Amino acid sequence: MSVIIWVTEGTWPACVDAAREHTAADDDLVLLHVTDDTVAEAAHGAFAGLLGRGHRERDPGTRLEDLSRAAVDDLFADAEQRLGRPARRLELTGRAEQQVVRAAEGADLLVCARDGDRGHLGPRSLGPATRFVVDHAPCPILLVWPDAAPGLGSLPPPPPDHPRP
Amino acid sequence: MSAVLLIGVLAFAVVRPRNWPEAVAALPAAGLVVGLGAVAPTEAWQQTRDLLPVVGFLAAVLVLAQLCDDDGLFAATGDFVARVCGSSAQRLLGGVFAVAAVITAVLSLDATVVLLTPVVFATAARAGVRARPHVYATAHLANSASLLLPVSNLTNLLALAASGLTFTRFAALMALPWLAAIAVEYGIFRVFFRSDLAARPSGGREREGTPMPVFTLVVLALTLAGFVVTSFAGLSPAWAALAGALVLAGRGLARRRTTPRKLVGSAGIPFCLFVLGLGIVVKAVVDNGLGTAISHLLPDGDSLPALLAVVAVAAVLSNLINNLPAVLALLPVAASGGPGPVLAVLIGVNLGPNLTYVGSLATLLWRRILHEHDDAPELGQFTRLGLLTVPATLVASTAALWAALHTIGG
Numbered sequence: 372m373s374v375i376i377w378v379t380e381g382t383w384p385a386c387v388d389a390a391r392e393h394t395a396a397d398d399d400l401v402l403l404h405v406t407d408d409t410v411a412e413a414a415h416g417a418f419a420g421l422l423g424r425g426h427r428e429r430d431p432g433t434r435l436e437d438l439s440r441a442a443v444d445d446l447f448a449d450a451e452q453r454l455g456r457p458a459r460r461l462e463l464t465g466r467a468e469q470q471v472v473r474a475a476e477g478a479d480l481l482v483c484a485r486d487g488d489r490g491h492l493g494p495r496s497l498g499p500a501t502r503f504v505v506d507h508a509p510c511p512i513l514l515v516w517p518d519a520a521p522g523l524g525s526l527p528p529p530p531p532d533h534p535r536p
Numbered sequence: 537m538s539a540v541l542l543i544g545v546l547a548f549a550v551v552r553p554r555n556w557p558e559a560v561a562a563l564p565a566a567g568l569v570v571g572l573g574a575v576a577p578t579e580a581w582q583q584t585r586d587l588l589p590v591v592g593f594l595a596a597v598l599v600l601a602q603l604c605d606d607d608g609l610f611a612a613t614g615d616f617v618a619r620v621c622g623s624s625a626q627r628l629l630g631g632v633f634a635v636a637a638v639i640t641a642v643l644s645l646d647a648t649v650v651l652l653t654p655v656v657f658a659t660a661a662r663a664g665v666r667a668r669p670h671v672y673a674t675a676h677l678a679n680s681a682s683l684l685l686p687v688s689n690l691t692n693l694l695a696l697a698a699s700g701l702t703f704t705r706f707a708a709l710m711a712l713p714w715l716a717a718i719a720v721e722y723g724i725f726r727v728f729f730r731s732d733l734a735a736r737p738s739g740g741r742e743r744e745g746t747p748m749p750v751f752t753l754v755v756l757a758l759t760l761a762g763f764v765v766t767s768f769a770g771l772s773p774a775w776a777a778l779a780g781a782l783v784l785a786g787r788g789l790a791r792r793r794t795t796p797r798k799l800v801g802s803a804g805i806p807f808c809l810f811v812l813g814l815g816i817v818v819k820a821v822v823d824n825g826l827g828t829a830i831s832h833l834l835p836d837g838d839s840l841p842a843l844l845a846v847v848a849v850a851a852v853l854s855n856l857i858n859n860l861p862a863v864l865a866l867l868p869v870a871a872s873g874g875p876g877p878v879l880a881v882l883i884g885v886n887l888g889p890n891l892t893y894v895g896s897l898a899t900l901l902w903r904r905i906l907h908e909h910d911d912a913p914e915l916g917q918f919t920r921l922g923l924l925t926v927p928a929t930l931v932a933s934t935a936a937l938w939a940a941l942h943t944i945g946g
Contacts, residue, residue, distance in 0.1 A: 381735025420895025442661035498731030
């Protein structure tokens with residue numbers, strides 16, 4: 372079985388734990404990270420907006436790209452250590468939701484985490500990118516809470532004016 | 537004719553063919569407008585003499601910021617923020633707001649864009665949170681938090697000379713607008729990035745910290761105090777910036793942390809020459825029609841609606857052609873109306889550039905052409921953020937300026 376584990380800053384430990392728990396030792400595991408290239412581009416842009424300063428070598432966007440590569444390597448190393456099993460690294464760049472859906476084609480399972488409101492059960496527990504992935508993924512998904520799920524007490528009351536079918 | 541030259545100078549500065557300094561076009565253009573008689577040589581000389589102290593002040597602040605970075609001040613600040621606020625992405629955003637606001641105010645927006653942005657990214661990555669809100673916040677605050685002191689932005693330095701305000705009076709009048717802009721930005725960021733900020737840090741990485749350079753921090757504080765003292769003594773606050781830069785430069789040279797070559801490089805001399813050239817070209821355009829057009833456009837007085845109108849004109853102009861030429865064009869007209877309209881112009885030209893992520897449509901257009909054939913990242917989210925924050929910060933800061941003018945008095 373080929374399993375893709377989508378790791379993002381903040382929520383990756385839950386995905387790695389879930390993958391370890393729900394896959395067999397001989398499954399083919401892939402750690403997927405998508406770098407948000409708009410962050411470095413924002414820094415490039417802020418520098419380009421400073422009219423007349425010249426010196427392209429002072430562009431902070433370039434420094435950000437280097438730092439970003441190093442940070443992704445660190446993230447992969449941490450995730451591999453926590454996983455404790457061999458896994459391939461897949462490093463993509465661009466819009467996370469688009470890249471994840473494309474990468475998931477042909478996979479047998481995609482593991483990802485809720486990244487929105489953690490206090491309530493419900494649709495707001497998914498951020499926009501994860502929402503898109505859940506709605507469009509071409510493969511089965513294992514969707515986990517990044518930490519303990521909120522209790523049933525957080526369920527909204529049923530709407531009063533809808534009679535049961 | 538002068539207008540064509542101005543457009544040429546700006547286009548050259550945006551495109552920068554062969555990586556040539558922007559002054560390569562600005563200085564000959566300045567010579568040409570004088571040669572063609574659009575500006576009398578005596579007036580051009582007067583404009584240069586007016587701008588020289590401003591540009592010298594700017595160079596001193598640029599050197600000061602670079603020396604602070606050489607001493608590790610920015611890296612140490614990043615470590616400090618990570619230690620105090622690293623436990624959640626929201627707290628980290630608060631820390632980044634505080635640091636970016638103070639650094640922009642004291643060491644200018646150049647320091648925030650060039651020196652602080654990489655530190656903020658590294659801090660977020662180390663804490664294990666998504667860096668986007670924090671990096672976007674730094675980019676926004678480089679503009680929004682540049683209202684407080686004359687040194688925060690070159691536009692402010694230009695206005696200080698034109699308005700006749702002292703350093704301290706400028707700061708007193710702009711404190712409330714500065715706080716209003718930052719508060720509005722913070723509120724919008726918290727809501728706009730609520731999903732990114734909800735993610736909890738995933739086991740930050742330990743790294744050797746950079747010790748806080750106490751000596752540098754003390755020199756910086758004394759420089760700030762020097763701004764106030766020189767201002768009360770009737771001297772130019774540029775002397776305080778120069779003194780601070782000299783002390784740190786002497787120490788940096790003695791400890792071999794910097795070289796004379798690096799020091800001269802960090803002063804941004806080609807940039808200073810560009811500003812001087814641009815000043816003469818803009819003066820030619822203003823004297824030959826643009827000034828009259830602007831004076832018809834700008835309302836008189838410092839009632840709230842009049843201030844809002846000035847802010848709107850300044851914000852639109854800075855978005856069209858960049859805020860540096862915009863402020864040079866608007867100041868001569870605004871200055872005749874007293875400090876109120878001048879400070880309103882600054883609110884417009886300093887906050888307006890957040891609308892696009894590159895500060896003006898001219899630069900945006902050029903980047904589009906550059907990236908036509910490759911897969912450049914789309915910054916739709918940044919633009920949506922700008923559409924929310926810019927009108928809100930403009931209105932809040934202008935209302936705050938109006939309140940300050942009516943309590944402290946212009």
